[in-house]
Amino acid sequence: MDESHKDQIFICYRRDDSAWVTGRLYDRLVQRFGEGSVFKDIDSIPLGTNFKQHINSVLEQCSVVVVVIGDKWIDKRLNDPRDHVRIEIESALQRDIPVIPLLVQNATMPHEQSLPESLRELHYRNGIPINNDPHFHVDMNRLIKSLETILLQKRLTVPEPIRKRLTWLPSIPQKRIILFVGSIFFITVTVIILINWKRVTGGSPTLNEPRFAESPTPAPTNTTLSPAPTSTTPSDDIGENQSIATVLPESGIGYVTNNRGPSGKFQFGLASTINAIQDLGRAWASRGVQVRLVGSGPVRYRDVPISIGQISLKGGGPMPPRRNHRDGREFDIRPIRTDGQNASVTISDAVYSRDLTKELVSLLKSLFPQAQIKFNDSDLVTQGLTTFGQGFHDHIHVRLP
Numbered sequence: 001m002d003e004s005h006k007d008q009i010f011i012c013y014r015r016d017d018s019a020w021v022t023g024r025l026y027d028r029l030v031q032r033f034g035e036g037s038v039f040k041d042i043d044s045i046p047l048g049t050n051f052k053q054h055i056n057s058v059l060e061q062c063s064v065v066v067v068v069i070g071d072k073w074i075d076k077r078l079n080d081p082r083d084h085v086r087i088e089i090e091s092a093l094q095r096d097i098p099v100i101p102l103l104v105q106n107a108t109m110p111h112e113q114s115l116p117e118s119l120r121e122l123h124y125r126n127g128i129p130i131n132n133d134p135h136f137h138v139d140m141n142r143l144i145k146s147l148e149t150i151l152l153q154k155r156l157t158v159p160e161p162i163r164k165r166l167t168w169l170p171s172i173p174q175k176r177i178i179l180f181v182g183s184i185f186f187i188t189v190t191v192i193i194l195i196n197w198k199r200v201t202g203g204s205p206t207l208n209e210p211r212f213a214e215s216p217t218p219a220p221t222n223t224t225l226s227p228a229p230t231s232t233t234p235s236d237d238i239g240e241n242q243s244i245a246t247v248l249p250e251s252g253i254g255y256v257t258n259n260r261g262p263s264g265k266f267q268f269g270l271a272s273t274i275n276a277i278q279d280l281g282r283a284w285a286s287r288g289v290q291v292r293l294v295g296s297g298p299v300r301y302r303d304v305p306i307s308i309g310q311i312s313l314k315g316g317g318p319m320p321p322r323r324n325h326r327d328g329r330e331f332d333i334r335p336i337r338t339d340g341q342n343a344s345v346t347i348s349d350a351v352y353s354r355d356l357t358k359e360l361v362s363l364l365k366s367l368f369p370q371a372q373i374k375f376n377d378s379d380l381v382t383q384g385l386t387t388f389g390q391g392f393h394d395h396i397h398v399r400l401p
């Protein structure tokens, strides 16, 4: 597959609902990202091909899907499994790529109940309103900024070929930012090359295997969606690391634990990491304001403790099936639930609280600005709070510097 076509933007729309505004929107996106980067026309689907297969192969080339929702978008056609809009959104959600609802013609976000089961997750994605003139261009600028962020983050997860993939960047006025991002890229690529070279010489597993995937599911064929190795990768041939010897107590101010293992087996870390987690818990608990949960009155933040998952084994070492969590600097946090329970939750569950989870991530970022945070809520990704990666739909993965 030609790598240069993997960062397309897919526009999903209904012709009789939003053809005109979609045309205008398409023009703005093409002006910004180039003709080859925006896919819109369902007319281009060859007759006689399997529509679902075709959509899937197109989405494989796409990094983000925007769904144009007008006032006639909710339609009985959505109940038909062969409806192209339905197939497109289903495929995008299944592929776990960011989906941004665009609300045009004063449309509002469709109610969960008005969507077929397979599309309900859409309701939880934050929509961006695109109003008519005189607001159209301002709204479009906002959308374009979000898309730039998403595409840039996608690019940062793809090791090569860099220059080819950054063709649209030079039109951004802040050339210094480009230089900065470029140098981070260069460092990352260098490290990846070194690591891969080491793996080849060490007879390690195949290069296509996502090093940092936390889910035991097999790697997708589209490696664009795999999380990229970071420049601070722990070594493969890790020995006993004496400094990974501090265990996180089972609970403390503002936090509880999960996936702890017998005697905290999975929650050892560097002393600095354990301190950081406890600081985070204290900062969370010390918020004076109250939070409103579903099914109860207002409660205090410390009554909705954050839930810390695995960190590292004592002394480091492999934690299969994951390839990270080996150097005592990484830990997982459960997303916050609207019922405040310490139980697993994914971004598509009804009990997932985007607001509280976003607060948590913002707090994390303010305390540890250098931390790398992976989590797949497209809203948080869009806002630059987290980055996207394979398997990070049910936990926030944090890497401290």
Ligand SMILES: [Zn+2]
Pocket (backbone or CB within 6 Å): 214, 325, 330, 331, 332, 396, 397, 398
């Ligand atoms: Zn993790």
